[in-house]
Amino acid sequence: MNQILINKLEQLILAAKKILVLTHQKPDGDALGSGLAFSEFLDTLGKANTFFALGPISSTADFLPGRTKVKSNFGEINLADFDLIAILDCGDLKQTGIEAELRALPPSTSILNIDHHQTNENFGAINIVNPESSSTAEIVFTLFEELNFPVSKNAATLLLTGLITDTANFSNPATTFASLEAAGKLLSRGAKLNEISTNVLKNKSLDVLKFWGTILSRLTENKELGVVTTIITKEDLELANLDEEALDGVTNFLNNLKGAKMVLVLKALEDGKIKGSFRTTTEGIDVSRLAKTFGGGGHAKAAGFTIPGKLVKIDGGWRIE
Ligand SMILES: [Mn+2]
Incomplete structure (x- = not known):
């Protein structure tokens, strides 16, 4: 120093x-x-x-x-x-x-x-x-x-x-x-x-782990971009009545994923906005730069952003509108 x-x-x-x-x-x-x-x-x-x-x-x-x-x-x-x-x-x-x-x-x-x-x-x-x-x-x-x-x-x-x-x-x-x-x-x-x-x-309740299960079951892979994505809807949060930490936990857990360049978790917020969280363990990838292009920021290996929009279910996946 x-x-x-x-x-x-x-x-x-x-x-x-x-x-x-x-x-x-x-x-x-x-x-x-x-x-x-x-x-x-x-x-x-x-x-x-x-x-x-x-x-x-x-x-x-x-x-x-x-x-x-x-x-x-x-x-x-x-x-x-x-x-x-x-x-x-x-x-x-x-x-x-x-x-x-x-x-x-x-x-x-x-x-x-x-x-x-x-x-x-x-x-x-x-x-x-x-x-x-x-x-x-x-x-x-x-x-x-x-x-x-x-x-x-x-x-x-x-x-x-x-x-x-x-x-x-x-x-x-x-x-x-x-x-x-x-x-x-x-x-x-x-x-x-x-x-x-x-x-x-060691503080995960049964409800938290069940919630993780829902989020993990929605993982989809974009092979071209090497990005694996999942989403968290407002209904998920209402049903589970969980706090931020349960969410951060599942996002960080996705770092255990093998074979993807990065992970993106999209979460619907109360006020018609969507929060995106990037995680990567790949050398040479700086997700804070990526997050910055969406007006966010963070660290090289963990970063996030918030954009206006809502998550809409479409055939075989989800779209931001
Ligand atoms: Mn810190």
Whole structure:
């Protein structure tokens, strides 16, 4: 990590009176893990801080140390109270769900941007962005090491949760020597691996698995393009009454598919829009670029977009209208 950047970051934090730690809407294990660990770091420095992520927040996160300090209703905070906003695990301000409010802030409010999305827009006064990192948790861990900040047991559990979430339990291409090394060090600092696996991985209900079955039964292959597609209708979601995570789970599971260049999951949203999620494990394919052509973004191996339209059943498949 660049020493000048680290010095700047230290100055920014030391000068701040009240800090908001902010992450993306419907936060996942990396967003909550890296954000709560960063918040604990600020606590240790004696810096007043508040953690905010626009909800809903999955019950999967209940085991995380510090979970109770997460505020998730916008009415609970007043942005004007903060002179520094540390935004973690967000490629752009839109992902926070409070973009307009952030853009309306006076220039005296500084933004610190810590992230690993390929498409990060460098929206901060200081940008600690590394698309090579598996997770924001990995970046935060590296930062703590550079600052000689001793990682507590709780912070170790939080950061390992981020690593395990974003590498899909060290199985997807984001898994590197650096991420495994970080995981090893976090274990040596007391991270509770067993608790993380139980809560993050072994948490599928019967309903979730049945829902996966429906989605998997609809897989279709376009041999010419090397793309395998499936769809999730509004009816599926209503029937199963499931949350986002069940969906992400099935999308990530499709990475296990052999012989396709990439996978595309199309999901009908409430408001007449369709959300597309690309996954690939093929070397040389960057799906974030593909997603960007549809106005979305993400990582080289996992990216998404939202477009207007609805899914209509036709003979032998589905069409977007
Ligand atoms: Mn992440």
